[in-house]
Amino acid sequence: MNRQCEICEEELFEDGLFCHECNEEIHRLVYPVVTQTEGYFLMSIYHYDGIIRELIHRMKFQEGRYVSRFFSAEMVRFLRENDISPQGVSYIPMHKKKKRKRGFDQAKDLCVEVSGQLGVSSASLLTRAKATRALYSLSAKERMHELEGAFTASIREDEKLWLVVDDILTTGSTIREASKTLRKAKIPNVLFLVIAR
Numbered sequence: 001m002n003r004q005c006e007i008c009e010e011e012l013f014e015d016g017l018f019c020h021e022c023n024e025e026i027h028r029l030v031y032p033v034v035t036q037t038e039g040y041f042l043m044s045i046y047h048y049d050g051i052i053r054e055l056i057h058r059m060k061f062q063e064g065r066y067v068s069r070f071f072s073a074e075m076v077r078f079l080r081e082n083d084i085s086p087q088g089v090s091y092i093p094m095h096k097k098k099k100r101k102r103g104f105d106q107a108k109d110l111c112v113e114v115s116g117q118l119g120v121s122s123a124s125l126l127t128r129a130k131a132t133r134a135l136y137s138l139s140a141k142e143r144m145h146e147l148e149g150a151f152t153a154s155i156r157e158d159e160k161l162w163l164v165v166d167d168i169l170t171t172g173s174t175i176r177e178a179s180k181t182l183r184k185a186k187i188p189n190v191l192f193l194v195i196a197r
């Protein structure tokens with residue numbers, strides 16, 4: 001069977017998931033957004049819309065799981081372009097109940113692939129200590145309450161530069177709670193990187 005471009009479905013002759021034209025279009029969307037959370041940097045590679053939104057959505061299903069290969073390569077490219085060299089890679093985990101339902105955790109997929117490409121170790125720095133309700137329907141205050149104590153850290157007092165990846169950033173409250181947990185665990189050097197926000 002001929003391979004097809006993920007976006008335009010034209011026959012694909014080159015390596016990767018997209019044809020040359022579509023690839024050009026994706027790259028035009030790229031710009032990093034940098035903010036801070038609990039004193040840690042938080043970066044995002046794309047805007048959450050259009051092709052990127054569609055691809056992230058696809059990645060949440062077993063049949064689309066391979067899309068993480070594209071995004072992990074993008075994360076590595078982004079890190080290299082910005083001269084960032086993490087010494088370990090981790091991710092924002094989903095609760096085990098949710099993972100059981102889905103069968104996999106796409107943030108963990110990204111973590112494993114990014115660490116492999118960088119040649120550094122990967123670790124589950126954070127564990128979801130409790131299942132949280134869907135956050136989008138909650139107010140900012142309810143969200144904070146819902147997320148309180150949502151994570152526990154698996155290591156303490158580690159000086160390495162850790163990269164913590166996730167797929168999307170919506171309100172930022174999940175990453176904020178994760179940051180608090182890592183602060184408390186005395187992990188001083190953390191960079192959060194998401195695909196899109």
Ligand SMILES: [Zn+2]
Nearest residue numbers: 005008019022
């Ligand atoms: Zn195409």
